[in-house]
Amino acid sequence: MSEISSRAQQLEAFDRLLTIMDELREQCPWDQKQTIESLRHLTIEETFELSDAIIDNDLEEIKKELGDILLHIVFYARIGSEKKAFDIKTVIDSLCEKLIRRHPHIYGDTKAEDEEAVKQNWEKIKLKEKGNKSVLGGVPRSLPALIKAMRIQEKARGVGFDWEEKHQVWEKVEEEMQEFKAEFNAVDEGAIDKEKATGEFGDLLFSLINYARFIDINPEEALEKTNKKFIHRFQYLEEEARKSGKKIEEMSLSEMDVYWNEAKKK
CATH class of the missing domain: 1.20.890 (cAMP-dependent Protein Kinase, Chain A)
Incomplete structure (x- = not known):
């Protein structure tokens, strides 16, 4: 792409997509058959394909996968409009309002001097909005375990529950490693307590993910x-x-x- 499109061109392209979505929903047998439930696993697959493209730093593929995900968003909104539940306008309006609410340092009087302050404000506002009794209530149950561990730790940090120094986090890793080694020495060929071993190994992984997060490495x-x-x-x-x-x-x-x-x- 030689130059960035103008806002008018971007809006025109989005309008074209909405028109094509309407035509497909009304005329294509496959598109007519789809439901929010049937699209779910396809959306998950598209998200992982985008993830692969990002890992490969393949900008052309990222562009294609973003298009596929955008199609799904428009598709869900079209189905929502048929159910008279929501449409693409109300989806976008809701997003805009949320972004404004959660950035009071831009649209209000709140001060946020750095990225960490922004994250803490975000989590506090999100907790209040959702009415969760727990800070961790917003972590999706179906997240893969490694990513879920990251989000749990990030949310806990958002309300101040975290280590202060990275050496403390590494000491925790070494502590968990020693506990695992003491219980399940690799030299010992005897039978192990599988349930206990699983728990100790999980603790070790959780501490390693915590350290990775602390030194700004994405473990996933x-x-x-x-x-x-x-x-x-x-x-x-x-x-x-x-x-x-x-x-x-x-x-x-x-x-x-x-x-x-x-x-x-x-």
Whole structure:
């Protein structure tokens, strides 16, 4: 894209999308059949596809995936209008009003000198708006566990419940590691208490996520990058084994390590 579109062009494009959505809903058999419930799993899939594009820093793919998600938003709004519950205008109006309410340092008299103050104001206002009895009440139940841990910790921090220094957080990681090691020593081949081991391992993961958050590392993004790195190296190993006429399942670990180490240099 050589230049940014004008506001008039952006509004014209959005109007075109709304028109196409109306036409599809009225004329296309597949679009006519869809419901809010049937779109749900597709929306989740599109969100993960956007996440992949962001991890890959593929701006062209990000543009495409944002379009897919925008289509879903417009689709939900169209269905909402059919139910006389909401339409795209009321969705946008509600969002605008929320943004104004939650940025009193921009649209009101509240002071917020830095990002942390903005986050704390946001969480306090959100808690009051939703009427939750708990600060953590707004964390979606269906979030993946790793992301949920991050959001729980962020929300607790929003009301001042957090460590003060990063060395304190790391000490907690080491404490949890020692507890896990003491209970489930890798050298001990005896049977373990699976339920207890699961609990201790969860504590260890939670503390590591906490430390990552404290030093401004997104643990979900970090793990996904490692997943991608492992996939790349393992697929290189598979391809090189095929070229050598070998079956990977029949290779020794030392043979595999040769290709694995080559992959690390790629």
